[in-house]
Amino acid sequence: MLGLMQHHDLMISDFLVHAARHRPRAEIVSRLAGGIHRQTWVDTARRARQLARALGRLGVRPGDRVATLAWNNHRHVELYFAISGSGAVVNTVNPRLAPDDIAYILEHAEDGVLFAEADFASLVEQVAGKLPPGLLRQVVFLCDAADLPGIALPAGVAITDYESLIDAETDEYDWPRFDERTASGLCYTSGTTGRPKGVLYTHRSTVLKAMAVNAADAIGLKAADRLMPVVPMFHVNAWSLPYAAAAAGTSLVMPGRFLDGQSLYELIEAEHVTCASGVPTVWLGVLAHIRKTGGRFSTLERMIVGGSACPEALFDAYDELGVTIVHAWGMTESSPIATVATPVPGVDAATARRQRLSQGRVLFGIDLRARRGAEEVPWDGETAGDIELRGHWVTTGYYRMPKGTTEDGWFPTGDVGMIDPDGFVILTDRSKDLIKSGGEWISSIDIENIAVSHPAVAEAAAIAAKHPKWDERPVVIVALKPGASATREELLSVYEGKVARWAVPDDVIFVDELPHGATGKLLKTELRARFANHLIEKPDGAAT
Amino acid sequence: MLGLMQHHDLMISDFLVHAARHRPRAEIVSRLAGGIHRQTWVDTARRARQLARALGRLGVRPGDRVATLAWNNHRHVELYFAISGSGAVVNTVNPRLAPDDIAYILEHAEDGVLFAEADFASLVEQVAGKLPPGLLRQVVFLCDAADLPGIALPAGVAITDYESLIDAETDEYDWPRFDERTASGLCYTSGTTGRPKGVLYTHRSTVLKAMAVNAADAIGLKAADRLMPVVPMFHVNAWSLPYAAAAAGTSLVMPGRFLDGQSLYELIEAEHVTCASGVPTVWLGVLAHIRKTGGRFSTLERMIVGGSACPEALFDAYDELGVTIVHAWGMTESSPIATVATPVPGVDAATARRQRLSQGRVLFGIDLRARRGAEEVPWDGETAGDIELRGHWVTTGYYRMPKGTTEDGWFPTGDVGMIDPDGFVILTDRSKDLIKSGGEWISSIDIENIAVSHPAVAEAAAIAAKHPKWDERPVVIVALKPGASATREELLSVYEGKVARWAVPDDVIFVDELPHGATGKLLKTELRARFANHLIEKPDGAAT
Numbered sequence A, B: 001m002l003g004l005m006q007h008h009d010l011m012i013s014d015f016l017v018h019a020a021r022h023r024p025r026a027e028i029v030s031r032l033a034g035g036i037h038r039q040t041w042v043d044t045a046r047r048a049r050q051l052a053r054a055l056g057r058l059g060v061r062p063g064d065r066v067a068t069l070a071w072n073n074h075r076h077v078e079l080y081f082a083i084s085g086s087g088a089v090v091n092t093v094n095p096r097l098a099p100d101d102i103a104y105i106l107e108h109a110e111d112g113v114l115f116a117e118a119d120f121a122s123l124v125e126q127v128a129g130k131l132p133p134g135l136l137r138q139v140v141f142l143c144d145a146a147d148l149p150g151i152a153l154p155a156g157v158a159i160t161d162y163e164s165l166i167d168a169e170t171d172e173y174d175w176p177r178f179d180e181r182t183a184s185g186l187c188y189t190s191g192t193t194g195r196p197k198g199v200l201y202t203h204r205s206t207v208l209k210a211m212a213v214n215a216a217d218a219i220g221l222k223a224a225d226r227l228m229p230v231v232p233m234f235h236v237n238a239w240s241l242p243y244a245a246a247a248a249g250t251s252l253v254m255p256g257r258f259l260d261g262q263s264l265y266e267l268i269e270a271e272h273v274t275c276a277s278g279v280p281t282v283w284l285g286v287l288a289h290i291r292k293t294g295g296r297f298s299t300l301e302r303m304i305v306g307g308s309a310c311p312e313a314l315f316d317a318y319d320e321l322g323v324t325i326v327h328a329w330g331m332t333e334s335s336p337i338a339t340v341a342t343p344v345p346g347v348d349a350a351t352a353r354r355q356r357l358s359q360g361r362v363l364f365g366i367d368l369r370a371r372r373g374a375e376e377v378p379w380d381g382e383t384a385g386d387i388e389l390r391g392h393w394v395t396t397g398y399y400r401m402p403k404g405t406t407e408d409g410w411f412p413t414g415d416v417g418m419i420d421p422d423g424f425v426i427l428t429d430r431s432k433d434l435i436k437s438g439g440e441w442i443s444s445i446d447i448e449n450i451a452v453s454h455p456a457v458a459e460a461a462a463i464a465a466k467h468p469k470w471d472e473r474p475v476v477i478v479a480l481k482p483g484a485s486a487t488r489e490e491l492l493s494v495y496e497g498k499v500a501r502w503a504v505p506d507d508v509i510f511v512d513e514l515p516h517g518a519t520g521k522l523l524k525t526e527l528r529a530r531f532a533n534h535l536i537e538k539p540d541g542a543a544t
């Protein structure tokens, strides 16, 4: 028997309608090249309606993919809502990817229209040159007519500016309603372990995810908050924060392209930011600035940190500054937040600390398990396994690729970790980075953390090097701090007593710099390409 | 184009599975006649699985309605999850209703099985006698075999006790998955304005509602909270709190039938309650106890108050005690929470105060409007209209009755109020209680609030009395405090300067006590039946 409740499909446009109607006072503050721009959610809704009409005029039809190459600012928010809201698919593209990768994505997604910041004019020029003719038909630069960059694009690609495009439209537009499982967004993974793969979100997954994010024990936005999402809108919907902010009527403070420590700190202070979110490196930058200047936070209360493991020292440093770091974990394929490390009452201090530093517990709406082969591993906080996810905002696979879930419907995350009895996940590695030495699993992250505890080390990467006897053995590749020095033996001695004998790296390789991908993560693929045969080529184990 | 995200129907059983798997430490504490009972969500899930099997053995099939007459305790939580989770419909019945009304509901709902507290044995006996033979086939008393009450039920009605029923089962049970629009619960309205009407919730509406309730700016439960729901589980799913608590892993502290001020206060203190919820009268009782004893709250932080308007004095009294009251509004037909009064930044102090005392702003997932005739009224905080709702947890109508929404899909709440520019609802009346005097709308609530501001008045009700010239005119019916006295003229003089001249009541009627319904609300229907002709019968306006 069906119930009698109203049925409304879960629509992304409902966030915007809700914010404009019921949270009219909240604003979006954007740091642009020319200074600070402010508008309310009412303005945002009006401009998004104009944009939705403009998209229709540009020939964008339901299901069409539309690309963005943009920073966090009000126009990108308008694009999120207008593209998805009108039934098309917003394909956010990471401008830090190599032009080849960007072209690969635009071609794979078949984006006919591209919205790009004027800063990216020459990038757009390069990328457009690599695309098959006829694919891209319109580039819209996110500026007004006066700032339109003068570039040459291939024949058949029209150029216009965003403000003229929407100025030509009235704001009379009714958001269409359709099946909530309709595709709303397409985001490609970071490409840390291979070619970027496209994840195709739905209206339903996006709405459920944003509702889950607003739970008090997750990110928990309030109308009284002023949120600075440093996590880019060009990657995994900025952790759903633009949607969650619209639902709560939270004001957004958008840093644009000004992402250095000083700029972020100054914006936090000037705009009374209460809550921020981003990857650890960003907060290291802000911390360095504060340490240099002796600054303090007057309004910032909490920070959601994820994307890669948050170092213990960062928690402590921000605690001292009166700002609580909340650790979260996820991936493009899980929209991305799957777990958040919020506290459990009644545990002892050591457990509380371990749980806080962990990647967290699942939000309601997500389930997880860890397996080693066919068997699930016990939730003892000690036995590592391959972590798999299931839930309303987890993908079944990738765009234009075969299905990616297990027989029984779980998504293999590619991350390896332990689960403690309270359900907290402690990531130890990516499965591709795991070092499998004679049947033992050695965590590359553990090895790296120990290496960076040496004062001379700026950054370290542990990889599996091929080994004739053990199959794989760990080697650690380190970049020293400018002016610092350390020997192979000094570094290896740091491991004594910290890991089992068989987990101590076989060698240390010194390099000037480690390679990073477009979201700032270590590119171990490159390191493996260079050093996988290191122990075979140098069976004596001598340092390079 | 459909997206690629996983599809899982939104199922009520997922709350329980989630809590047991990912929030195992949280507990349900129940105050029973014999003392305090404690169990974790893991225990609760196990017992609910046993119960689900037992339901099958009792012949309960998907879609069947199963009634409960129960207090807030762990068994009632198990019933919520086992009945809905197995695909049947939990029909919570208010034990404070008259036996005739209870029999009406059981017959209307066609409940074949009834779970009832042992305290209600004689009530069950009375009610069973009023039912058509063959309808009710099983009564399960919520106790163990030793406490099974010895009563005589009509032939064909089996009796057993809950603990024996579930003890007979293993806990091997896989919660079925089915269409999320399937009926999950059936709750009848309070019957304040007429016969109770049945609202048929769905799994989808229940899950979405509970997710919305956990938003930081709504009720916002956390794992670190210990919640005492005083709001009864026999009415509108205790404001979704059992579900929301399972999602967050919040511990529940269940007061059972011990609802007097002293019992509640002692339980709050003994069990370190951080958050509580209930109607204003309950908190008046706790306040009276505290004032008498000079008690303090050591852990209580906040209280969600709704069900009827929360008096201004209650906000202030609890503020002084360090407990924040959050006001909420809704009805059986909206599952029930539609609005919550959480603060908006950047408003002046007077506005902030008004908004805090108001019924609040809609949660994301609900939309509202106010109309006078065909026209929407402006959101100026001054113009009252009939309030209508739309949203994921709002009903289309009533069980076995014609559709209840407007042509364009809105549910008329029967409440009248203003909406301010920030979207806050200020209720002024129920439309059936509104006094329409010569085309003007006079709020009965305003008239009552002014009457109770007189120190001699314990409670007041304003109703529309028929009037030959003005159609309707207000009269106020008052019950004085024990030992207090006041004259008609004294009371009418209180209105001077507080309302427009035409809004001053035409008469004051003194009574010993005002009539209340099963959820503690004033029964103006009864007062109108007695006093609607008061001004016609006594055209000279003399006091009774």
Ligand SMILES: Nc1ncnc2c1ncn2[C@@H]1O[C@H](COP(=O)(O)OP(=O)(O)OP(=O)(O)O)[C@@H](O)[C@H]1O
Binding pocket: A189, A190, A191, A192, A193, A194, A195, A196, A197, A305, A306, A307, A308, A309, A310, A327, A328, A329, A330, A331, A332, A333, A359, A413, A414, A415, A427, A430, A519, A521
């Ligand atoms: N809090 C965290 N701690 C540790 N690792 C994290 C955390 N958050 C995210 N990660 C890592 O980031 C990954 C998700 O990143 P993303 O989806 O952007 O692409 P990627 O996995 O780096 O790239 P690709 O899948 O293309 O190789 C996770 O699978 C995990 O390895």
Ligand SMILES: Nc1ncnc2c1ncn2[C@@H]1O[C@H](COP(=O)(O)OP(=O)(O)OP(=O)(O)O)[C@@H](O)[C@H]1O
Binding pocket: B189, B190, B191, B192, B193, B194, B195, B196, B197, B305, B306, B307, B308, B309, B310, B327, B328, B329, B330, B331, B332, B333, B359, B413, B414, B415, B427, B430, B519, B521
């Ligand atoms: N915060 C509040 N302030 C004022 N009134 C409230 C508040 N919360 C609830 N109410 C009143 O309670 C009503 C909902 O109550 P409920 O659904 O239990 O049944 P009822 O409306 O009293 O009974 P019936 O519909 O059978 O006449 C609302 O429509 C409103 O009139």
Ligand SMILES: [Mg+2]
Binding pocket: A189, A190, A193, A331, A414
């Ligand atoms: Mg990945």
Ligand SMILES: [Mg+2]
Binding pocket: B189, B190, B331, B414
């Ligand atoms: Mg009602």
